[in-house]
Amino acid sequence: MTSGFLAKNPSVLIFLAALALFTLATTLLSEAYGAGFLSTSFIKTLGKTLCLCLIAVAMDLVWGYAGILSLGHFAFFGLGGYMIGMWLMYARTEGIVLASLSGGQLPATPQEISDGITTQIFGVVGGSELPLIWSFAGSLPIQLALAVLVPGLLALIFGWLAFRSRVTGVYLSILTQAFTLALSLHLFQNDSGLRGNNGLSGLQNIPGLDAVPQATSSIWLLWASALALGLAYTAAAFVVSGKFGSVIKGIRDDEQRVRSLGYSVENYKLFIFTLTAMIAAIAGVLYYPQAGIINPAEIAPIASIYLAVWVAIGGRGRLYGAVIGAAFVSLLSSWFTGGRAPDINLGVYTIKWVDWWLILLGLFFVLVTLYAPRGIAGALDRFTHLMPPRRRGAPLGPCDGALQEQEADK
Amino acid sequence: MNSLLEVSGVSVTFDGFRAINNLSFSIGEGELRAVIGPNGAGKTTFMDIVTGKTRPDSGTVTFGERSVSLLKLSEAQIARIGVGRKFQRPTVFEDQSVEDNLLLALKAARSPWSVLFYTRKPEHMARVAALADEVGLADVLARKSGELSHGQKQWLEIGMLLAQEPRLLLVDEPAAGMTVGERAQTTALLVTLAQTRAVVVVEHDMEFVRRLNCKVTVLHEGAVMAEGTLDHVTKNRDVIDVYLGR
Numbered sequence: 001m002t003s004g005f006l007a008k009n010p011s012v013l014i015f016l017a018a019l020a021l022f023t024l025a026t027t028l029l030s031e032a033y034g035a036g037f038l039s040t041s042f043i044k045t046l047g048k049t050l051c052l053c054l055i056a057v058a059m060d061l062v063w064g065y066a067g068i069l070s071l072g073h074f075a076f077f078g079l080g081g082y083m084i085g086m087w088l089m090y091a092r093t094e095g096i097v098l099a100s101l102s103g104g105q106l107p108a109t110p111q112e113i114s115d116g117i118t119t120q121i122f123g124v125v126g127g128s129e130l131p132l133i134w135s136f137a138g139s140l141p142i143q144l145a146l147a148v149l150v151p152g153l154l155a156l157i158f159g160w161l162a163f164r165s166r167v168t169g170v171y172l173s174i175l176t177q178a179f180t181l182a183l184s185l186h187l188f189q190n191d192s193g194l195r196g197n198n199g200l201s202g203l204q205n206i207p208g209l210d211a212v213p214q215a216t217s218s219i220w221l222l223w224a225s226a227l228a229l230g231l232a233y234t235a236a237a238f239v240v241s242g243k244f245g246s247v248i249k250g251i252r253d254d255e256q257r258v259r260s261l262g263y264s265v266e267n268y269k270l271f272i273f274t275l276t277a278m279i280a281a282i283a284g285v286l287y288y289p290q291a292g293i294i295n296p297a298e299i300a301p302i303a304s305i306y307l308a309v310w311v312a313i314g315g316r317g318r319l320y321g322a323v324i325g326a327a328f329v330s331l332l333s334s335w336f337t338g339g340r341a342p343d344i345n346l347g348v349y350t351i352k353w354v355d356w357w358l359i360l361l362g363l364f365f366v367l368v369t370l371y372a373p374r375g376i377a378g379a380l381d382r383f384t385h386l387m388p389p390r391r392r393g394a395p396l397g398p399c400d401g402a403l404q405e406q407e408a409d410k
Numbered sequence: 411m412n413s414l415l416e417v418s419g420v421s422v423t424f425d426g427f428r429a430i431n432n433l434s435f436s437i438g439e440g441e442l443r444a445v446i447g448p449n450g451a452g453k454t455t456f457m458d459i460v461t462g463k464t465r466p467d468s469g470t471v472t473f474g475e476r477s478v479s480l481l482k483l484s485e486a487q488i489a490r491i492g493v494g495r496k497f498q499r500p501t502v503f504e505d506q507s508v509e510d511n512l513l514l515a516l517k518a519a520r521s522p523w524s525v526l527f528y529t530r531k532p533e534h535m536a537r538v539a540a541l542a543d544e545v546g547l548a549d550v551l552a553r554k555s556g557e558l559s560h561g562q563k564q565w566l567e568i569g570m571l572l573a574q575e576p577r578l579l580l581v582d583e584p585a586a587g588m589t590v591g592e593r594a595q596t597t598a599l600l601v602t603l604a605q606t607r608a609v610v611v612v613e614h615d616m617e618f619v620r621r622l623n624c625k626v627t628v629l630h631e632g633a634v635m636a637e638g639t640l641d642h643v644t645k646n647r648d649v650i651d652v653y654l655g656r
Contacts, residue, residue, distance in 0.1 A: 243525050250506070396503075396505050
């Protein structure tokens with residue numbers, strides 16, 4: 001990455017500047033470092049939104065650029081969350097157990113400590129033995145590595161099987177949904193070793209930071225999320241701006257043609273699918289300490305469909321579009337479903353937004369797809385003079401994921 | 411004459427229909443060959459077999475002086491060892507610039523890793539500029555190829571094929587949708603191309619084939635019916651019956 005890269009991608013600098021400004025402003029308005037204008041819970045919402053923007057960047061890479069409509073990326077996000085959640089829960093419980101055992105006559109044996117932790121964590125699902133997958137839960141570096149490697153490996157195996165058999169288009173989407181559902185159903189079982197439907201909780205308490213108030217640690221996590229988003233955005237821009245981007249856009253529009261040029265389409269798809277699964281996992285690692293709790297419902301198939309909706313509303317095939325879409329829709333969603341939106345009394349019927357928000361979102365999605373296929377980012381293009389020539393909305397290639405003419409930049 | 415591509419005894423069945431029936435075909439280095447035949451004669455299936463898209467039930471397909479079997483290679487590998495294909499419809503990447511299209515086709519490392527860290531080398535850019543000049547697209551390099559006219563897209567695709575530097579070029583109905591002037595240009599181009607590589611042209615249009623002035627193979631029901639000069643095959647009784655007679 002040289003200065004030439006940034007010169008050719010001015011949007012990266014603009015994005016990084018906006019992100020830095022946002023982070024600075026949030027910090028200055030926070031309870032911990034500034035005016036205290038923003039509540040800690042709102043800081044956490046903003047931090048979580050940054051993580052959602054991060055997974056949206058991954059979704060845009062895999063769908064908007066490579067044309068693979070994966071409806072399973074939230075599975076990788078959730079897996080990342082579970083991996084970090086295991087360490088958070090284990091290390092914190094270890095602290096509690098050590099404290100309670102320290103009152104005894106004799107120093108606690110490792111066996112007593114281990115039993116104490118197991119009872120604390122697994123008592124709720126009736127388990128008395130530490131499951132094998134918790135073997136490394138005491139080590140942060142190993143758990144962090146697993147948080148990226150496990151989703152990456154799963155994506156690699158799944159992708160290898162699917163792409164090698166030339167599963168494309170809507171069939172691949174269905175397959176990714178099935179994968180997500182299977183994972184979520186597995187995690188719902190008590191004997192999955194991850195506490196069934198209770199999930200992992202108390203994740204907002206970072207072990208070793210007991211003295212740090214939530215107001216401060218939430219800002220630290222927001223910084224980490226912003227840093228990860230900035231790095232991932234730059235990396236994604238690097239991936240799509242060069243020849244690699246050219247190849248994956250070619251795959252999106254006309255897979256057969258790319259193959260006849262001598263590129264092994266399957267390897268490229270596998271590469272981008274695995275890479276984006278790992279980015280999604282990193283987003284999950286940063287998200288769940290801010291959310292405080294993770295359970296299998298987070299991996300439900302619908303979550304991954306929302307992700308596609310965010311990217312479509314934001315504008316697929318543009319990285320900033322994905323970020324705008326995720327931020328806009330998820331913040332709006334938390335406003336509507338948080339009970340803060342005023343109900344509308346129509347006399348005979350009162351519209352409660354908590355119930356009606358999904359219908360509004362669905363309507364919005366349909367309208368965007370029909371009348372503004374370039375999404376919200378399309379409105380930005382108006383100012384940057386990136387308007388496309390007005391043509392019919394024919395696909396630019398024969399593949400299912402091919403961009404429509406209306407979606408393309410000039 | 412050493413043959414570059416050797417297809418022998420190949421058969422393919424689709425749901426009980428024999429699309430290719432014990433077909434044998436060979437073409438030498440730097441040869442220009444026209445393949446003609448009525449609809450359903452197996453012309454496209456023949457190309458699909460050579461490019462690896464369709465696997466034959468029986469027979470062998472070998473390529474190059476070391477007689478590499480193409481049946482064991484993937485489509486991408488076949489393309490990399492030097493078999494290029496021009497599709498019937500002009501297929502260029504419409505969302506990308508003419509320059510990006512040419513760069514994509516340019517002979518270079520094709521693995522994801524080397525493509526990810528690819529930097530535009532001066533010699534590659536010079537080659538792209540030269541190719542664009544050759545196909546008359548030098549002043550539209552920066553434009554999106556989706557904005558080009560139908561004829562320009564055809565030329566861009568030919569430019570991409572040249573960039574790929576194939577040893578064998580399979581061309582599917584090049585004259586389709588071209589004006590008379592463009593046809594003459596295309597004929598000349600194909601003849602020029604055949605000086606440095608083998609070219610197989612699949613075509614319906616007899617006039618076009620006549621202008622190519624090359625050896626002709628007539629396919630019928632998945633097998634070779636006649637082979638020779640155009641005058642020779644058009645005198646063949648069977649060919650007149652099944653193809654020209656109608």
